[in-house]
Amino acid sequence: MRRMRFQKxxxxxxxxxxxxxxxxxxxxRRAGVLLHHSQGYTPHAYVSLPIPLSVGMESLCEILEYELDAELTITPEQINKVLPEGILVTDVYESDVKTKHLCLMDAELLLFYDQGIPEGCVEMIEALLSREELLIEKRTKRGPEEADIRPLLKSYxxxxxxxxxxxxxxVCAQNPSLNPMLLIQAIERYAASCKPDHCRCRRLEIYDExxxxxx
Amino acid sequence: MNNKLERILPNVQKPARYVGGEYGQTVKDKASVDLRVAFCFPDTYEIGMSNLGMRILYAVMNQMDGVWCERVFAPWADMEEAMIQNDIPLYALESGDPISDFDMIAFTIGYEMSYTNVLNMLRLGNIPLHASERKGLSQMVFAGGACMYNPEPLADFVDFFCIGEGEEMTPEILNLYRKAKREGWTKDAFLCEVCKIEGVYVPSLYEHIYGDQGELLEIRVKEGAPKQIRKRIIQNLDTALYPTEGIVPNLEIVHDRSNLEVMRGCIRGCRFCQAGFTYRPVRPRSPKLLQKQAVEALEFSGCHEITLSSLSTSDYYALEELAGGMLDYCTPRKISLSLPSLRADNFSRELMLKLQQVKKSGLTFAPEAGTQRLRDAINKNVTEEEILHTCAIAFSGGWNSVKLYFMLGLPTETDEDVLGIADLVYKIYQTWRENASNKKRGVRIHVATAFFVPKPFTPFQWEKQITPEEYLRRTKLLKANMPAKFVEYKYHEADLSRLEAVLARGDRRLGAVLEEAVNRGCRLDAWDEYFNYSAWCEAFDCCKIDPDHYTVRGFEEGELLPWQTISDGVSTAFLSRERKKAYASETTADCRSQCAGCGANCLLEGGKCNA
Structure with missing residues (x-):
């Protein structure tokens, strides 16, 4: 399996x-390397990003899987030259570890408070994250549903x-995954006074089981 | 990134269109340029980034040392609201600087229904709307583009217009502006000088006098201004700049592929088509150059699709050679080649089969009218036999869906012509039954009718537009007679086309209406979800202007026309002759078969067309 690690x-x-x-x-294509294409009515190049990243989130550890015909190769230098600002490939390698082993993820949330960090905020957030149950509202096909995200939060x-x-x-990265931004929703629900005015989120690292x- | 922006972007749709930073954008050092241009497209990012004219002129301006041209698009309504609430003025994508900081603010305008976006964008940029309120040399607003041959409705707001093709005119204008800036000229001094550049129209140098009934009585030309402004053209497209290293958007745009412009102009002369006349004379690029540009554009962008665009690509003199060469390059690289605006008459089976090699695209025809008589009257020289023959080839080749475009309300149209559309559709269905390679998959015939809008600079520029009620009656008549089972019939909004007709042949009195409409929240009119007809009607009422003056009234041939100051090189006598031939359902041969004497050859050095 050919993989590429990049930052966004x-x-x-x-x-x-x-x-x-x-x-x-x-x-x-810009780097002059033709991806392996599917056969059929509308041929398409095989690439995949196993763990979708929400719009607005940064990441230092994105993985791209792709296929090339056997004789072809690509280097980070080659592709970085033709990428727009904000996308940086850090590593290109082959791996036989299946993506189902991608289980955990480190992430960082940066909470902005325009009036300064509220009194007792750290304690309140710590208290709520240590609860046994953290319910948030999730949109599903059947309409809004409550979901407990606490089991998906491994450490903080x-x-x-x-x-x-x-x-x-x-947090859990797959099956199911936890979008770290949902912690902000939990803060809003359980400790409204600690709700930040703005929050930035960044994926830091991914791990196997x-x-x-x-x- | 701007802190305020970072906070609103998570809550708007498709935030990538508001940040720039794409591969191929031009970023210069602010301190080392002496002229900054905010190049505005009065619609969304996805539409504007698909616009070839904008891409060409972006490259032309940025190629100039000391000039930095940046892009600005109309925000979608959610972003607009967020910007207003958070006090973020309209900004340019490359630097993020507000457009009010720029020396020049340029617009490229291709559609009448984007006029409100022009005003709205100026407003969002905190730029005074009226040209007369902008006293200094900075924030100089100018505009060009395909629908600026009659720019009168925007005359109050825009300092000057560029008529025709901008590759050569734009650097001349920019260099004059830099001189003016260096030497500290007044705005008036600059306008008096810029009007001497061929193709530049400064509306404030022309006074339009109206009578009691709103009729245009006289156009008074101020001293020093040219009596007539003739459009600019590029003599030789092979030596003109073509942006093969253009911006590759970070999100999907409308025309998400590389684009080659194979020629300008069209040899056909369809009598309703404004571009068919205003882009004259026909000027092709050489196939060798195009092939080179194709490779450059594809290698730079990494696109897996490329289009050969022009008003009528099948009339390109070396299409076979070009398409053949392109396919040799594209096929092994899994790049698909698309040819829009192919005509049914010379659409060869071979070419169609070749194009299928990578990806099968749709089949689209624009017969425009349902009967041969009316097609002759509009000079759309395509026959039923040709359409059915092409369909037969396509159906036997595996296609099972066809799109057909028509117009309703064309001059001389009768109910018989309307019903002729249903007849033609039924014949296409029969052709499918007789030729389909796989009948089990069924067939879909998509039919769309537009409401005819008479445009300036066409033989129909004097024609009446039928009333929206009459148009809707004809759509109902057609719907009732359309075989329903395999046909999907859609028709254009009547009210929108009525307004388009008003603005297309509008005069300066409409400036007030535009402003009123924008005050009432009109913008993004081309988008169903934001088109607010009743607000427009209120704006007309408030200004005591009757839209019918520009639509159902029609214009007399002897009448002084609002756009009379401008010339696209095609003579009015020719347009008038063509109009008479339309009434007689007589066709005019294409430019290649026989010159019809339109007059546009006068724009060429040597005066000889190369159709």
Whole structure:
């Protein structure tokens, strides 16, 4: 399995999952490397981003899977030259680890408070994250439903950083996954006074079930 | 990134269209340029980034040392609301700077129903709307584009217009502006000088005098201004700049592919088609150059699709050579080649089969009218036999869906012509039954009718537009007679086309209406979800202007026309002759078969067309 690890930061965070796939398909062509194409009515290039990243989220650890005809190769330098600002390929490699082993993810939430961090905020957020149950409202096909996200939150750590509050967390990456931004929804529900005015979210690292960095 | 922006982007649709940063954009050092141009497209990012004219001129301006041209698009309504609430003025994508900081604000305008977006964008940019309120040299607003041959409805708001093709005119204008800026000229001094550049129209130098009934009585030309402005053209497209290293958007746009412009102009002369006349004379690019540009554009962009565009690509003199060469390059690279605007008459089976090699695209025809008599009257020289023959080839080749475009309300149209559309559709269905390679898959025939809008600079520029009620009656008549089972029939909004007709042949009195309409919240009129006809009607009432003056009234041939100051090179006598031939259902041969003497050859050095 051919994989590419890349970062998505800056202006590129506003690109959707599908747009990112299209962007990478084009980048291969720009780099002069033709992706392996499917046969059939409308041939398409095989690329896949196993863990979709929400629009607006940064990531330092995105994975792209792709297929090339055996004799072809590509290097980070080759593709970085033709990528737009905010997308940076850091590694290109082959792996036989299936993506189903991608289980955990480290992420960082940066909470902005325009009037300064509210009194007792750190304690309140810590208290709510240590609850046994964290219910949030999820939109489903059957309409809004309650879901408990606490089992998907494996560990967390809070840190003051100047005027902002930082939450480091380890969450489930697949089956099911936890979008770290949902923690903000939980804060809104359980500790409304701690709701930030703005929040930035960034994926830091991905791991397999044994806590080894997933490659 | 701007902090305010970062906070609103998570809550708007498709935020990628508001941040720039795409591959291929031009970023320059603000401190090292002496002229900054905010190049505005009065519609969304997805539409504007698909516009070839904008891509060409972006490259032309940025190729100039000391000039930095940036892009600006109309925000969608959710973004607009968020920008207003958070006090974010309209900004350019490359630098993020508000457009009010720019020296020049340029618009490219291709559609009458985007006029409100022009005003709305100026407003969102905190730019005074009226040209007369902008006193200084900065924030100079100018506009060009396909529908600026009659720019009168925008005359109050725009300082000057560029008539015709902009590749050469734009640098001349920009260099004059830099001189003016360096030497500290007044705005008036600049306008008096810029009007001497061929193709530049400064509306404030022309006074339009109206009578009691709103009729245009006189156009008074101020001293020093040219009596007539003749459109600019590029003599030789092979030496003109073509942006093969253009911006590759980060989100899907309307025409999400590389684009080659094979020629300008059209040899056909369909009498309703404004572009068919205003883009004259025909000027092709050479197939060798096109092939080179195709490779460059595809290698730079990484697109897997490329279009050969023009008003009528099947009339390109070297299509076979070009398509053949392109396919040799594209097929092994899994790139699909698309040819829009192919005509039914010379649409060869071979070419169609070749195009299928990578991806099978749709089959579209625009017969425009249902009977041969009316097709002759509008000079749409395509016969029923040709359409059915092409369909037969397509159906036997595996196609099972066809799109057909018609117009209702064409001059001389009768109910018989309307019913002729249903007849033609039924014959196409029969052709499918007789030729389909796989009948089990069924057939879909998509039929769309537009409401005919008479346009300036066409032989129908004097014609009446039928009333919306009459148009709707004809759509009902057609619907009632259309074989329903395999046909999907859609028709254009009557009210929108009525307004389009008003603005297309509008005069300066409409400036007030536009402003009233924008005050009432009109913008994004081309989008169903935001088109607000009743607000437009209120705006007309408020300004005491009757839209019928521009539509059902029709114009007399001797009447002074609002756009009379401008010339596209085609003579009025020719248009008048063509109009008479339309009434007699007589066709005019295409430019290649026989010159019809339209006059546009006068724009060419040497005066000889190369149709």
């Amino acid at each position: 930061t800056g202006k590129a965070v506003w690109m959707s999952h599908l747009d990112t796939m299209r962007l990478m398909q084009r980048a291969f 750590r809070l840190e003051r950083s100047g005027e902002q509050l930082r939450i480091f967390c380890t 044994n806590g080894k960095v997933f490659r």
